[in-house]
Amino acid sequence: MLKKFDPNIMAFLCNWCSYAGADLTGTSHFHYPPNLKAIRVMCTGRINPLMVAAAFRHGADGVLISGCHPGECHYMEGNYLARRKIFVFRNLLEFVGINPERLQMSWVSASEGKKFSNVVKEITEKIKKLGPLTTFDE
Amino acid sequence: MDKEKLVNEAKAVFSREDVACLIGYGKDSIGFRVSPIFIRTRDEADQLFFSPLCSLSLVNYLTLEKGVLLEGNKETGGEKIAIVARGCDSRALIQLFAERGIPREQVVILGVPCRGTIDLKKIEGKFPDARNCTEVTEAEGMYYIRFDNESHEVPKEELLADHCKHCAFPNPLVYDVLLEDLVDSKGAAYSDIEEMEKMALEERHEYWKDKFARCLRCYACRNACPLCYCDDCILERVSPQWVNRSVNLSENLMFHLARSYHLAGRCAGCGECERVCPVNLPLMLLNRKLEKDIKNIFEYTAGSNLDDKPLFASFNPKDPNDFIF
Numbered sequence: 111m112l113k114k115f116d117p118n119i120m121a122f123l124c125n126w127c128s129y130a131g132a133d134l135t136g137t138s139h140f141h142y143p144p145n146l147k148a149i150r151v152m153c154t155g156r157i158n159p160l161m162v163a164a165a166f167r168h169g170a171d172g173v174l175i176s177g178c179h180p181g182e183c184h185y186m187e188g189n190y191l192a193r194r195k196i197f198v199f200r201n202l203l204e205f206v207g208i209n210p211e212r213l214q215m216s217w218v219s220a221s222e223g224k225k226f227s228n229v230v231k232e233i234t235e236k237i238k239k240l241g242p243l244t245t246f247d248e
Numbered sequence: 249m250d251k252e253k254l255v256n257e258a259k260a261v262f263s264r265e266d267v268a269c270l271i272g273y274g275k276d277s278i279g280f281r282v283s284p285i286f287i288r289t290r291d292e293a294d295q296l297f298f299s300p301l302c303s304l305s306l307v308n309y310l311t312l313e314k315g316v317l318l319e320g321n322k323e324t325g326g327e328k329i330a331i332v333a334r335g336c337d338s339r340a341l342i343q344l345f346a347e348r349g350i351p352r353e354q355v356v357i358l359g360v361p362c363r364g365t366i367d368l369k370k371i372e373g374k375f376p377d378a379r380n381c382t383e384v385t386e387a388e389g390m391y392y393i394r395f396d397n398e399s400h401e402v403p404k405e406e407l408l409a410d411h412c413k414h415c416a417f418p419n420p421l422v423y424d425v426l427l428e429d430l431v432d433s434k435g436a437a438y439s440d441i442e443e444m445e446k447m448a449l450e451e452r453h454e455y456w457k458d459k460f461a462r463c464l465r466c467y468a469c470r471n472a473c474p475l476c477y478c479d480d481c482i483l484e485r486v487s488p489q490w491v492n493r494s495v496n497l498s499e500n501l502m503f504h505l506a507r508s509y510h511l512a513g514r515c516a517g518c519g520e521c522e523r524v525c526p527v528n529l530p531l532m533l534l535n536r537k538l539e540k541d542i543k544n545i546f547e548y549t550a551g552s553n554l555d556d557k558p559l560f561a562s563f564n565p566k567d568p569n570d571f572i573f
Contacts, residue, residue, distance in 0.1 A: 160482070160490055163505050167498055180565065190563035194546070197568055198512050198538060202505065205444070205537045207453025216573035229573050245453070246498035 155188025359423025
């Protein structure tokens, strides 16, 4: 029997909003697919897009970056800076032939446990449809 | 370009300013090649020249003269460096002033309005036997080429370097002395990029796969770039190791993603990376793709304004948000 594709999704969650939001998802017993591997960062503004590229190269099929809603960053503007960088990097990925849908971003606050579980479900479905990332296999 | 004017202005710079060194173009000893020359006395200025063959950017040499520019001038006592700069070079200079904190007045800029430069690979391919006394002048869309008692006329389009075809900034944006009248700018053209954007994702992937598979990872594109100046380059760092040393498709892709992303919102469009590439990778396509997006969406052009904040150090609350959950 053909093995079902189980995607590897790497998530970079901001300490102040999305990581706490993910925690709430757990304590509230909302279910979400176990494909997500979470890494806590202090702020989405800290994420160097090379970390995303490195995640892809080391076997991730998708990457999620999640942080505070615009205007609610613990450091005032980190998420705005992240949005700019990730937007440009998605365009670059698309230009070299990697589907930009593999790099997703979301705003999840510490009180949005339900939203976090929905985001993860949706992204996992998306990546399942796209199939494994084979660009970095050779 | 009038050689006499260039030499006179260079001499004037030496007598007027406290200039330690002037970086300009000089003739090389063979074929169509041009060398950077470093002039330290007034009399040496006679070696200077400028022609459409001057396709290399001199800005890189500016930061190599670290002793004078970046170390606070303790020993040299506030001496300056003069440099011959075309439009693209002036953009690179503006970026350097902003990023590295080089005081603007430390550099004396001899601005050259540029009508486009010749791709050395193209002209050497056409005249492989040219050895001595080559000379190229431009008039009305033609290049007049003379060497070894021969003379030829070639349409400009055939020899023009690719990045010069799309140049939006032929005139220096910052200068102390202007050596010629300003030329008309055609404005930025991205027709080739738009053509590539229309390709299917897989098709584009195949295109780049084919290109990146050829990359030798010689790092010449990085070394020649006037804006890649970090002493500790992440492309070579071992811990953390972003890019492995092995030369294969995935590492090459990682390398080129990192290289082009680091130039997002910084690339001056001088085409040095493409010029020095031994396997002719179209690296400027990547750089110009980002330049185009950044221009359209963030209304930002690298090196166009001395007072601009760097692209990724600034933001607008109205930046695109529709790709985010």
